[in-house]
Structures are given as structure tokens and as C-alpha cells.
Amino acid sequence: MLIGEVSRRSGVSARMLRHYDRLGLVQPTGRTSGGYREYSPDDIRRLFHVESLRTLGLSLDDARRALDEPGFAPSELIGELVRHTRQRIAAEQELLTRLERVDAAAPAQWGDVLRIVTLLRGLESEFEARRQQAVLSQDAELPVDALVEAALAEDDPNVAGALRWSLARSGGDGLGGLAAGLESDSVDVRRRAVAALGAVRTAEATALLRHVLDDPDRDVRDRVAITLGARGDADAIPALLEMAVEGRRDVEAAETLGLLAETSGSGEDIVSALRGALDASEPAARLRITQALAEIPGPAAVAALAALTRDADRTVAATAAAIATRRGE
Structure with a gap:
């Protein structure tokens, strides 16, 4: 088969076929009676092997080595091609994302x-x-x-x-x-x-x-509660109460509870929840609850603080008394 027919049937240009010939990659082994080079069936088979390897991204030199060197192992080269291809795809995806953002x-x-x-x-x-x-x-x-x-x-x-x-x-x-x-x-x-x-x-x-608000991460929950509370969202109250009692950003939580007591009309419910937490709380938590009550407006908080002035814990009692005095002034 002459070069022109090989080109038509294979889709490889005559120019590329001549380039393969010069490189010794695919050389026609036969001769016509007129002296023209002629591709044998084995030559055509080799040509298709070369083209198949090129579709994998192999260079012409790598394709020649793969076909001619008996000890040539494909695993390392294929692995390298996989890495290069992934890098190229990532670069193209980055470019596509950038173009889409410009277009948007x-x-x-x-x-x-x-x-x-x-x-x-x-x-x-x-x-x-x-x-x-x-x-x-x-x-x-x-x-x-x-x-x-x-x-x-x-x-x-x-x-x-x-x-x-x-x-x-x-x-x-x-x-x-x-x-x-x-x-x-x-x-x-x-x-x-x-x-x-x-x-x-x-x-x-x-x-x-x-x-x-029910995120598995405590810090996420706390951040959300503070944000929602600052917006007057009463759904944040349970999380803010937990923060105030347990000592997580408790000052910020108490201030936010005070804001919610004013804006959502839930002051009595907040005070009731804080008083309910007193009995089961250790001394440090009881002190935090007392300090949180200082931020809550209204008579319910005043009554709770008055009761705490008689608390068995001297620090809690003294703190409640000081807060009550300041609020009275």
C-alpha cells in the first residue's frame, strides 16, 4: 500500500508518515516495481499501534521504546502520564472556573x-x-x-x-x-x-x-446562637442559656439574653430557666448564672437576685447583693 492510500485509510497525514519514516518509527519495508516504498500489513499494524499509544499521551520516542524495547515496562510511564493528565485537567478546570466567574x-x-x-x-x-x-x-x-x-x-x-x-x-x-x-x-x-x-x-x-443551631460542633453552635440572638431571634435562647451556665462565651451570651428579654418578651422564661439551672450547678456556674441575671430586665430578674442574696455560697450572695444594689440605684 503506497503512502497516499495509507494516509487516506489511517487518517495520518502523508507529512506525518514521512516524519515517522525519518525517525525510524514506522518505515515501509516493501518496494513497488517502480521503486516506490510500499507499506506491508505489518507496517500498517505498527502504524496503528503507534497511533494508539499516542492517544494515551505518549511521545513518539516513548512509543518507539514501547514497541522496540523488550524490557520496556509500561507501569512507571503510565503512572507518570496519569499524574501529568490530572495536572493538566486541574489547570484547565481552574481556567474554566475563572472564565465562568468573569462571565458571571x-x-x-x-x-x-x-x-x-x-x-x-x-x-x-x-x-x-x-x-x-x-x-x-x-x-x-x-x-x-x-x-x-x-x-x-x-x-x-x-x-x-x-x-x-x-x-x-x-x-x-x-x-x-x-x-x-x-x-x-x-x-x-x-x-x-x-x-x-x-x-x-x-x-x-x-x-x-x-x-x-444543632451543629455537632459546639463552637459552630455558639457562634450561631450569638449571631441569631443579636438579631432578636428567640430560637437562640436555649443555646445561649447553655453557654451562660457552662461558661462558654458566657458574658457575651448573658448580654445577648438580656437583649432578647427586651425585644422578644421572653424575659420571664429566661429567668425561670436560669433559676432552674441553679439547683444542679456547681459554685462557679451558680456565680455565672447570677451574673447573667444582672443582664435581664424586669421584676422576675429582680426577684431572682433578691433570693440569691441569701444564697449559701457567700460569693454568690455577695455578687447578687451588689447587682441588686446597682440595679436599685
């Missing part, structure tokens, strides 16, 4: 494209100051998906604060990504998602936070 921002001018690309590159910097500057220096609409991804991965508190501020300005457009962060297996990601949602003052953000 709907840039009207190339200047807008350049600003967005500058932001994306800045968010990838290894330097905290550069990441923070990349967020704070932008005055154009930012790709929210990129901000959410960065916020869920950021460790530096200053950069994280800038990202949360920027997400708050977006008006809740990134809630879907943050909701996915609340479902993450990583505790750190869930904590960052809670912090970011805390900066978004919308009913949808509040509803998302309410769903993680």
Missing part, C-alpha cells in the same frame, strides 16, 4: 475584565496583605462565587473580614455557596460559613443560620 460578572468593557482578573489573581496570592487589598480596592461588581470560595478557605482574620464585608455588600447573592459551606465535613469551613452569614443581614441568611 457580565463585564461591559475590557477594563472590567481586567479588574476582575486582577481580583481573582489577588485572591490567589500567598500574601495576606495582597489578598486583603485585592478585595478592598475593588469598586466594580465582584464575582460572588469567587468571594464565597475565598471566604470559606481564608484563615487570616483581616482578609476574612474584608471578604465578609464584600459579601455583605452583595446583598445575599452568595447565600447558595455559603449554605453549601454549612454542610461541609470540615468544621473550619462551617465556622467560616457562619461568620460570613453573620455579615449578611437578610431573612434568608437568618433562616440558614437557624438550621445549624
Whole structure:
């Protein structure tokens, strides 16, 4: 079979066939009566073997070694090809994500494209100051998906604060990504998602936070309770009571309970729960409960403090008396 027919049937260009011939990779072994080189069935078979190996990403030299060297072991080379292919796919996926984020921002001018690309590159910097500057220096609409991804991965508190501020300005457009962060297996990601949602003052953000009041991580629960309580959400009361009694951010929890007592009309219920916890509490917890009562307005808290001035624990009694005196003044 002559080169032209081989090219038509195999799909390999005549130019490439000649290149294979010069390299000694696929050389026609026959000759026509006119002296033209002719490909034998074995030559065609070798050609298809070469093309098959090339589809795996092998170089021409590797393909020749694989076909000609009896001791050539494929495992190491195939493993290397797998690693390179994964790296290439990751790079292509990164490029695709970047293009999608630029497209989502709907840039009207190339200047807008350049600003967005500058932001994306800045968010990838290894330097905290550069990441923070990349967020704070932008005055154009930012790709929210990129901000959410960065916020869920950021460790530096200053950069994280800038990202949360920027997400708050977006008006809740990134809630879907943050909701996915609340479902993450990583505790750190869930904590960052809670912090970011805390900066978004919308009913949808509040509803998302309410769903993680029973998160398996205590710190996540505490952060959510403080955030919801500050928004006047009475669903946070049980968690805040637990924090105040057990001594986890107890000052902040007590202050938030005081706010809820004023805004939700639940002051008597809060006082009743705190008094109910007194009997089963050790001295340090009883003191925290006494101090928490100081934050609760209304006559129920006054009566509870008056009773505590006669407590068997002298520190609790003295603290209750001091609080009662201060409230009287």
C-alpha cells in the first residue's frame, strides 16, 4: 500500500508518515516495481499501534521504546502520564472556573475584565496583605462565587473580614455557596460559613443560620446562637442559656439574653430557666448564672437576685447583693 492510500485509510497525514519514516518509527519495508516504498500489513499494524499509544499521551520516542524495547515496562510511564493528565485537567478546570466567574460578572468593557482578573489573581496570592487589598480596592461588581470560595478557605482574620464585608455588600447573592459551606465535613469551613452569614443581614441568611443551631460542633453552635440572638431571634435562647451556665462565651451570651428579654418578651422564661439551672450547678456556674441575671430586665430578674442574696455560697450572695444594689440605684 503506497503512502497516499495509507494516509487516506489511517487518517495520518502523508507529512506525518514521512516524519515517522525519518525517525525510524514506522518505515515501509516493501518496494513497488517502480521503486516506490510500499507499506506491508505489518507496517500498517505498527502504524496503528503507534497511533494508539499516542492517544494515551505518549511521545513518539516513548512509543518507539514501547514497541522496540523488550524490557520496556509500561507501569512507571503510565503512572507518570496519569499524574501529568490530572495536572493538566486541574489547570484547565481552574481556567474554566475563572472564565465562568468573569462571565458571571457580565463585564461591559475590557477594563472590567481586567479588574476582575486582577481580583481573582489577588485572591490567589500567598500574601495576606495582597489578598486583603485585592478585595478592598475593588469598586466594580465582584464575582460572588469567587468571594464565597475565598471566604470559606481564608484563615487570616483581616482578609476574612474584608471578604465578609464584600459579601455583605452583595446583598445575599452568595447565600447558595455559603449554605453549601454549612454542610461541609470540615468544621473550619462551617465556622467560616457562619461568620460570613453573620455579615449578611437578610431573612434568608437568618433562616440558614437557624438550621445549624444543632451543629455537632459546639463552637459552630455558639457562634450561631450569638449571631441569631443579636438579631432578636428567640430560637437562640436555649443555646445561649447553655453557654451562660457552662461558661462558654458566657458574658457575651448573658448580654445577648438580656437583649432578647427586651425585644422578644421572653424575659420571664429566661429567668425561670436560669433559676432552674441553679439547683444542679456547681459554685462557679451558680456565680455565672447570677451574673447573667444582672443582664435581664424586669421584676422576675429582680426577684431572682433578691433570693440569691441569701444564697449559701457567700460569693454568690455577695455578687447578687451588689447587682441588686446597682440595679436599685
